[in-house]
Amino acid sequence: xxxxxxxxxxxxxxxxxxxxxxxxxxxxxxxxxxxxxxxxxxxxxxxxxxxxxxxxxxxxxxxxxxxxxxxxxxxxxxxxxxxxxxxxxxxxxxxxxxxxxxxxxxxxxxxxxxxxxxxxxxxxxxxxxxxxxxxxxxxxxxxxxxxxxxxxxxxxxxxxxxxxxxxxxxxxxxxxxxxxxxxxxxxxxxxxxxxxxxxxxxxxxxxxxxxxxxxxxxxxxxxxxxxxxxxxxxxxxxxxxxxxxxxxxxxxxxxxxxxxxxxxxxxxxxxxxxxxxxxxxxxxxxxxxxxxxxxxxxxxxxxxxxxxxxxxxxxxxxxxxxxxxxxxxxxxxxxxxxxxxxxxxxxxxxxxxxxxxxxxxxxxxxxxxxxxxxxxxxxxxxxxxxxxxxxxxxxxxxxxxxxxxxxxxxxxxxxxxxxxxxxxxxxxxxxxxxxxxxxxxxxxxxxxxxxxxxxxxxxxxxxxxxxxxxxxxxxxxxxxxxxxxxxxxxx
RNA sequence: GGUCGCGUGGCCGAGUGGCUAGGCAGCGGUCUGCAAAACCGUGUACGGCGGUUCGAAUCCGCCCGUGACCUCCA
Numbered sequence: 001x002x003x004x005x006x007x008x009x010x011x012x013x014x015x016x017x018x019x020x021x022x023x024x025x026x027x028x029x030x031x032x033x034x035x036x037x038x039x040x041x042x043x044x045x046x047x048x049x050x051x052x053x054x055x056x057x058x059x060x061x062x063x064x065x066x067x068x069x070x071x072x073x074x075x076x077x078x079x080x081x082x083x084x085x086x087x088x089x090x091x092x093x094x095x096x097x098x099x100x101x102x103x104x105x106x107x108x109x110x111x112x113x114x115x116x117x118x119x120x121x122x123x124x125x126x127x128x129x130x131x132x133x134x135x136x137x138x139x140x141x142x143x144x145x146x147x148x149x150x151x152x153x154x155x156x157x158x159x160x161x162x163x164x165x166x167x168x169x170x171x172x173x174x175x176x177x178x179x180x181x182x183x184x185x186x187x188x189x190x191x192x193x194x195x196x197x198x199x200x201x202x203x204x205x206x207x208x209x210x211x212x213x214x215x216x217x218x219x220x221x222x223x224x225x226x227x228x229x230x231x232x233x234x235x236x237x238x239x240x241x242x243x244x245x246x247x248x249x250x251x252x253x254x255x256x257x258x259x260x261x262x263x264x265x266x267x268x269x270x271x272x273x274x275x276x277x278x279x280x281x282x283x284x285x286x287x288x289x290x291x292x293x294x295x296x297x298x299x300x301x302x303x304x305x306x307x308x309x310x311x312x313x314x315x316x317x318x319x320x321x322x323x324x325x326x327x328x329x330x331x332x333x334x335x336x337x338x339x340x341x342x343x344x345x346x347x348x349x350x351x352x353x354x355x356x357x358x359x360x361x362x363x364x365x366x367x368x369x370x371x372x373x374x375x376x377x378x379x380x381x382x383x384x385x386x387x388x389x390x391x392x393x394x395x396x397x398x399x400x401x402x403x404x405x406x407x408x409x410x411x412x413x414x415x416x417x418x419x420x421x422x423x424x425x426x427x428x429x430x431x432x433x434x435x436x437x438x439x440x441x442x443x444x445x446x447x448x449x450x451x452x453x454x455x456x457x458x459x460x461x462x463x464x465x466x467x468x469x470x471x472x473x474x475x476x477x478x479x480x481x482x483x484x485x486x487x488x489x490x491x
Numbered sequence: 492g493g494u495c496g497c498g499u500g501g502c503c504g505a506g507u508g509g510c511u512a513g514g515c516a517g518c519g520g521u522c523u524g525c526a527a528a529a530c531c532g533u534g535u536a537c538g539g540c541g542g543u544u545c546g547a548a549u550c551c552g553c554c555c556g557u558g559a560c561c562u563c564c565a
Contacts, residue, residue: 031565039565046565086563171560173494178561222563244565249494274565275496281557286564320514321504326497326558333503336515343514346528382505386513396529400522461524468526479528486528 005060007240008324008378010170010248010271015378020239021269026062027238028054029230029268031247032124034071035105036086039112040291041314041329042277042284046244048315048426049274049323049379051118053242055424056375067233068121069226070109072102073128073209073219085219088208098209102128112294115311117426123233127225131211134220134228137262138199138213146261150190152202152216156257158195165260170271171249197254199224223254230267231259241268248273274323279304281328292329306331309338312430316341319381319425340389344421345429347392350399351417356407362394364409368416375424384420391417445476449485456480 005018020026030050033039047068057064073087087098094101113120127134138154141147146161147154161167162175178195198221203210210217230238236259243252252271259267276283279290292302300308309317317337321327367390374383391413397403405413421427448467455463468478475490 033565034563043565049565171494173561177493242565245559246564249560250562276559276565278558283559283564291564317503325504328503330503332501332515336503338515340514350529380505382513386505389513393530400529402530456524459524465525472527477527480523480526481528 003372003376005376006378007270007272009269010273013172016270018270020062021237024061024063026057026064026240027234028057028064028066028240028242029226029234029238030066030068030121030241031226031243031251032068032070033105033109034086035102035109036090037105037286038293039105039109040284040286040293041297042291043244044112044116044294045277045318045327046242046274047113047118048116048318050242050272051116051426052319052381052424053240053272053323053379054119054121055426056379059419059424065123065234066119066121067123067125067230069229070102070106070124070126071222071225072099072106072126073225085207085209091208102126115294115298116315117312117428119426125229125233127220127229128209130225130229130232131220133232134224135200135213137224137228137231137258138220140262141199141258144261144264146257147199148192149215152218153190153198154200154215155191155196156199156254156261157193158197158257159193161257161261165257167257168253170253170256197221197223199258223251224258226251227255227258227262227267230255231263236263236265237267237269239268240270240272242272242274245273245275275326278326278328280330283326284329304331309334310430312427313338313341316344316385316425316427319427320385322378322380322382324378340385341427343392344388344427347395348417348421348429351395351414354395354398354405354410356410357404358406359404360406360409361404362398362409364394364405364412364416367391367394368412371416371420375420381425384425388417388420445471445487449478449487453485 006015007018008014009016028050030047032047033043050068054064054066073085085098087101090096090101091098096104138147141156142149142154145157147156149155158167159175167175168178175195200213200215200218200220202216202218207217207219210219230241241252241255248271256267259265278284279292282290284291292304294311294314296302297305297314298308298311300306313334314337317334318327320337320340367387370387370390371384374380374387377383394403394405394413398405448471452464452467455461455467471478471487477488477490479486
């Protein structure tokens with residue numbers, strides 16, 4: 001069987017065998033958030049997708065350096081190198097320093113990432129922390145003749161660049177088409193070419209976030225930070241660069257151009273793009289105002305939500321679709337995922353209690369191979385999950401005595417379950433912790449159910465049913481077993 | 492207008508030129524005092540019209556619908 005990992009590369013529009021440039025090391029750069037507002041669920045999807053990719057690469061034994069930046073400067077309202085700085089605007093609104101905005105939303109972002117059980121990146125560089133690297137890079141691009149300065153602002157010369165290198169290959173577009181598609185510049189004749197973009201922008205007197213540069217006071221353009229930081233921490237050419245599909249056409253296209261104009265090498269071997277999260281078929285985005293905030297989702301406090309859903313249910317829901325497909329968000333879909341997730345978790349508990357038999361009637365080796373095959377095929381988590389439900393069936397059947405599993409297979413199954421459910425998919429039980437009061441409740445429920453058990457032994461079914469009905473009403477789910485009972489609280 | 496993508500059974504969502512995706516819901520059964528859970532069984536699904544082929548939902552053409560990008564967004 002094919003043990004290679006295949007990765008869909010946006011550059012070639014094909015799945016390619018993944019071969020790191022310097023095995024066993026793997027360098028991966030993911031465009032992180034611009035921290036001027038709360039991350040919404042769409043953003044979270046991208047980071048959860050790459051978390052699973054990161055986790056799988058680690059699971060395969062690669063030494064991964066995972067860099068995910070924080071954009072905390074240089075991101076203007078419009079990308080025509082005009083308009084207000086996002087941080088400054090927000091700072092004015094909230095009457096705070098721009099860096100207070102940055103701090104607030106960086107912490108918020110980290111909280112959300114932790115709630116979703118994502119691993120921290122190896123390095124999380126900020127744009128403001130790498131101003132000098134960006135300036136150095138701009139100087140090199142200028143020296144190589146692919147940029148020009150006008151009144152303290154430095155522009156990248158796209159037409160010049162495109163004569164020497166391919167431009168727009170990520171979106172498979174030709175320069176002429178791009179030029180045609182560009183709208184008329186309104187009153188902006190500073191740039192030589194319509195497609196040119198700013199590397200460095202001269203500050204205005206009222207600009208809050210500005211730095212000195214060879215071209216005077218100013219701030220970096222949005223795209224240059226990723227080029228500079230990727231180069232600094234991963235080298236002139238590294239393995240994987242990822243981000244949302246919305247970044248493909250402009251941000252990543254320009255990143256490639258900058259890096260190549262600077263170093264004369266192709267910066268990235270595999271480009272990976274995650275698809276958008278949609279609500280009623282429309283992309284979830286900040287500007288559309290249809291973005292869910294994670295805490296709204298958890299509490300259910302949102303007009304479109306019937307109730308709340310736990311972070312792990314949401315993570316599982318996302319893993320049930322492929323990262324390159326759009327995923328549509330609905331109560332029904334979420335509820336289906338919740339049931340499925342609980343089934344998966346419960347089977348995990350059952351697995352831990354399972355006793356080995358002398359023989360096996362199940363094929364764990366095949367199951368394991370199926371799981372690897374799914375992930376090796378461009379991180380196909382929905383297929384992986386389908387196979388994990390095969391495991392669930394095996395576990396429950398063995399528990400019911402309908403299948404048999406021997407010691408070797410049992411251990412193998414436990415390892416597969418642990419590896420894929422917890423290590424790779426990054427799921428975990430999200431039970432509410434039991435407080436002291438919870439312990440009392442627990443004891444009381446046990447006590448009552450023991451009374452019920454006695455009633456059952458005496459064939460006093462009207463009493464036993466009454467107890468069950470009452471407890472069920474109060475959210476205690478009861479399961480009778482052969483010689484006792486099990487119960488759990490509904491969340 | 493240009494570029495690219497998508498359209499799968501009640502819902503979500505994979506995949507493939509002929510071989511069961513999976514989850515949820517529904518229906519039937521086993522188990523149970525009755526339930527619940529679990530397990531077993533169960534669905535003539537692939538937008539429309541043509542074409543290629545022994546065979547297409549999967550390839551090609553046209554059409555319809557829909558979305559993304561082309562302007563900030565993961």
